Amino acid sequence: MGDFRVSVATAQELRRLRDWADDEGWNPGVSDGQAFFPTDPQGFLVGRLNGEAVASVSAMRYGADFGFIGFYIARPAVRGQGYGIQVWQAGMARLEGRNVGLDGVVEQQDNYRKSGFRLAWNNIRYEGVPSAGGQDDGVTLVDARTVPFDQLAAYDRRFFPAARDAFLASWLSLPGHAALVALRDNEIQGLGVLRPASGPSRVGPLYAASDSIALSLLTALSATTPGLSIAIDVPDINKPSAALVEQLGLTPSFETARMYTGPTPDLDLAGLFAVTTLELG
Known part of the structure; x- marks a missing residue:
């Protein structure tokens, strides 16, 4: 699998995550990172394979008991190799003990349920x-x-x-x-x-x-x-x-x-x- 490590993203890498979200067709805001990064600077995690960023997740801490997961992306070239789930687990560990929310693609609902999530509503x-x-x-x-x-x-x-x-x-x-x-x-x-x-x-x-x-x-x-x-x-x-x-x-x-x-x-x-x-x- 090579040398794979998960650590906190830099501000520069957050701009890269925005580009990844753009590649996924999510239509991110032009200046989203300028508001996202100060919210919880340690909450953006990147998985690096042999030093190259290939996967990401955001695990935002709000107050003492709420958290939110986002930016869960594995780059197409490494999908199905277990890197995404390692980043996911690191994000969830950061939010342990909190009520955690997410907005996930509908086809992944079953996987999110396996991680303990329950549907509240859909966003259209x-x-x-x-x-x-x-x-x-x-x-x-x-x-x-x-x-x-x-x-x-x-x-x-x-x-x-x-x-x-x-x-x-x-x-x-x-x-x-x-x-x-x-x-x-x-x-x-x-x-x-x-x-x-x-x-x-x-x-x-x-x-x-x-x-x-x-x-x-x-x-x-x-x-x-x-x-x-x-x-x-x-x-x-x-x-x-x-x-x-x-x-x-x-x-x-x-x-x-x-x-x-x-x-x-x-x-x-x-x-x-x-x-x-x-x-x-």
Whole structure:
């Protein structure tokens, strides 16, 4: 098998992982690594065969008891040789004792079950150029950068199992990211982010107190890239979300399974119209 070792990735190697994800057709965001790396710099693991990186996984620690697995990739030339599973085991060992989540390709569900994961819902990626949307006259849309961060972090916690302030602060402020908040009487009623990607611009997260607010946010975000395609990962457990994007003319293109090793976290699923990222949750 040669000399195979698993260790923490460098910041430079994280850029390579993004390219690997691109090769897999996952359409990663152009600047994802700039938000990913500070979230948990020791959480990106690379398997090196005779010194060359050939496999990867991310094992993000959030708070004291939650973790998320992503970037599980073995390069095509080494698949079926046991290198991927070694990296996987190293990632899971890093998250031992935590409730671990992942968004995995549906055909791998049985393998994930063998590792103790249980299905919570599926995320359906919809893509296309949105048709004319609408505006909820009861809310005002503002740049997220103008809203006190403590309010944004508290709002995000309704939809994510743990605090992730470092990630969120970067995600909302990276160049090229459009981040909008829906306000009513100075209270947050929704949040949406659009970011440039290798292919269609990615929307995530999209949180909203109602369908009409979600539509307002999605309409405004897509207007920042007029006439261009977007991609949005919609949890099928939120039926109105799928109906909303289909109303805009988007069509399904990809599907992943959201799974957890422990109980499904108590989240505001009715307000979760799109997950943030399939790699980090």
